[in-house]
Amino acid sequence: MARRSAPEVNAGSMADIAFLLLIFFLVTTKISTDSGINSKLPQWQPEDVPPPKIKQKNIFTVIIDNNGQLLVEDELMELENLRESAIAFLDNGAEGCDYCQGTGDPNSSDNPEKAIISLQNDRKTSYGDYIAVMNELVGAYNTLRNREAERMYGQSFVEMEKNFYDGTYPGNKAKLEERIEIIRNMYPQKLSEAEPKE
Amino acid sequence: MSKFKKKKNDEMPAISTASLPDIVFMLLFFFMVATEMRDSTLLIQNELPYADQVEKLEKKDLVMYIYAGQPSERYRSTAGSAARIQLNDKFADVEDIQKFIYSERESKREELVDKLITALKVDKETNMGLVSDIKQELRKAEALKINYTTRTGDASKNQ
Numbered sequence: 001m002a003r004r005s006a007p008e009v010n011a012g013s014m015a016d017i018a019f020l021l022l023i024f025f026l027v028t029t030k031i032s033t034d035s036g037i038n039s040k041l042p043q044w045q046p047e048d049v050p051p052p053k054i055k056q057k058n059i060f061t062v063i064i065d066n067n068g069q070l071l072v073e074d075e076l077m078e079l080e081n082l083r084e085s086a087i088a089f090l091d092n093g094a095e096g097c098d099y100c101q102g103t104g105d106p107n108s109s110d111n112p113e114k115a116i117i118s119l120q121n122d123r124k125t126s127y128g129d130y131i132a133v134m135n136e137l138v139g140a141y142n143t144l145r146n147r148e149a150e151r152m153y154g155q156s157f158v159e160m161e162k163n164f165y166d167g168t169y170p171g172n173k174a175k176l177e178e179r180i181e182i183i184r185n186m187y188p189q190k191l192s193e194a195e196p197k198e
Numbered sequence: 199m200s201k202f203k204k205k206k207n208d209e210m211p212a213i214s215t216a217s218l219p220d221i222v223f224m225l226l227f228f229f230m231v232a233t234e235m236r237d238s239t240l241l242i243q244n245e246l247p248y249a250d251q252v253e254k255l256e257k258k259d260l261v262m263y264i265y266a267g268q269p270s271e272r273y274r275s276t277a278g279s280a281a282r283i284q285l286n287d288k289f290a291d292v293e294d295i296q297k298f299i300y301s302e303r304e305s306k307r308e309e310l311v312d313k314l315i316t317a318l319k320v321d322k323e324t325n326m327g328l329v330s331d332i333k334q335e336l337r338k339a340e341a342l343k344i345n346y347t348t349r350t351g352d353a354s355k356n357q
Contacts, residue, residue: 015215018222025226029233034255036317036347044337079354121326128247128322128356130329131346135249135353142251165256193333 037131037138039191058109060089060117064133066124079132086140090115090187099148099186112144116190137191144187149179157183234258238287241277242267247322248351255345260313262302262341264295266328267321281324283332292328295335315343322356 062082063071070077072085090112093100097111109115117137121130145157153160157180163169164176244267255261265284269277273289283290285298303311316336320329336344 011216011219014219015222018219018226022222022226022229025229025233028236029229030236031233032258034258034261034317034347035252035350036255036345037249037251038253038315038343038345041333041337041342041344043342044340121330123325123327123330125326126322127320127324127326127329130326131247131249131322131348132353132356134346135251135348138251161253165254 037134039134039193042192054116055110055114057107058114058116060086060109060115062117062119062133062137064119064121064125064129066122066126068126068129068132070133079136082133082136083140083143086117086137087143089117090140091144099151112187116192118192118194120194134191138189141187141189141191145183148186149183152183153179238263238265238284240265240270240284241273241287241289242269242282242284243321243323244319245321245323246319246347246349247353247356249346249348249353250350252348252350253345255315255317255347257313260306260310260315261345262299262314262316263319264298264316264332265319266332267324281321281328283328292331292335295332296339299336299339299341314341315345316341317345317347319347 061071061073065071070079070082072082077085088102089109090102091100092102092105092108092110092115093112094104094106094108094110096113100111102108119133119137142158149155149157149160160176160180160183163171164173164180169176242265244265266281267284268279268281269289277289283292283295285294290298299316303314306314318329318332333344336342
């Protein structure tokens with residue numbers, strides 16, 4: 001019996017099928033942008049509870065008006081100078097802070113533990129301006145944390161956090177978490193986002 | 199003389215398209231790996247602001263999304279041009295946020311509830327008044343962990 005060779009399958013329409021699938025995936029999916037600035041809101045408090053007393057010198061007030069202008073500690077300031085002055089305030093270390101490298105000005109914050117940055121805005125402030133300011137303030141905390149992490153563990157804080165969330169990190173995660181916690185407590189992020197003024 | 203006669207067949211040979219499927223499949227696999235399914239259709243403009251001090255959101259299934267911004271062009275006739283909140287696939291009011299948070303919590307396993315993060319995807323032109331209202335509602339619902347979702351870039355581009 002004569003052996004018949006199998007007929008060749010025509011693959012000409014393969015491209016069409018693949019294009020169809022490709023277009024389906026292009027339409028139904030998105031490239032995700034899931035990164036951003038983390039923040040923690042304060043607990044909801046009934047309105048008749050008086051706010052805790054805080055010394056004025058431990059508060060760093062940043063006000064953004066509806067044009068995106070900054071008023072920092074009652075003085076006009078440009079956005080690019082904000083990070084620097086926030087660092088100076090947090091790192092002042094007038095008392096009870098042996099790792100601070102600031103000037104120790106008695107009229108600025110006592111220590112990072114007590115220092116609070118209060119960010120106030122107008123109802124008409126645009127969200128973009130607000131995020132730009134928020135970014136600088138978080139940047140100030142990160143700069144200080146990086147410096148201390150670099151000094152104590154020879155690794156920047158941002159890198160430590162990245163490793164901690166990285167599933168393939170080969171090192172000791174429990175130890176890393178402990179270290180992150182220590183650095184966080186050295187410069188706790190006390191960023192108060194007040195309700196806007198009318 | 200006929201030695202120098204031109205070749206009769208001066209047509210170009212057809213380009214082989216045999217490798218076309220391979221190329222398209224390559225593109226297809228790239229998109230399958232690099233993207234994820236759209237979970238809701240955006241009814242609003244959503245141009246996120248830039249920031250560079252960002253942290254990545256890890257567990258995607260533990261994120262609740264709240265969108266806000268001006269309604270897109272095609273919904274303006276019905277929804278108006280003032281900034282609105284979008285929850286899931288619908289426009290919502292500030293009062294609906296608490297209900298939304300509770301129903302999201304309901305749908306998650308109990309031990310994961312306190313790990314939920316709310317991601318605020320807000321258009322950069324939105325007024326902070328609306329964002330503050332959202333934050334007040336989140337405080338009332340005790341969803342205190344939030345993330346201002348941004349694009350990664352220089353924050354000075356926001357102006």
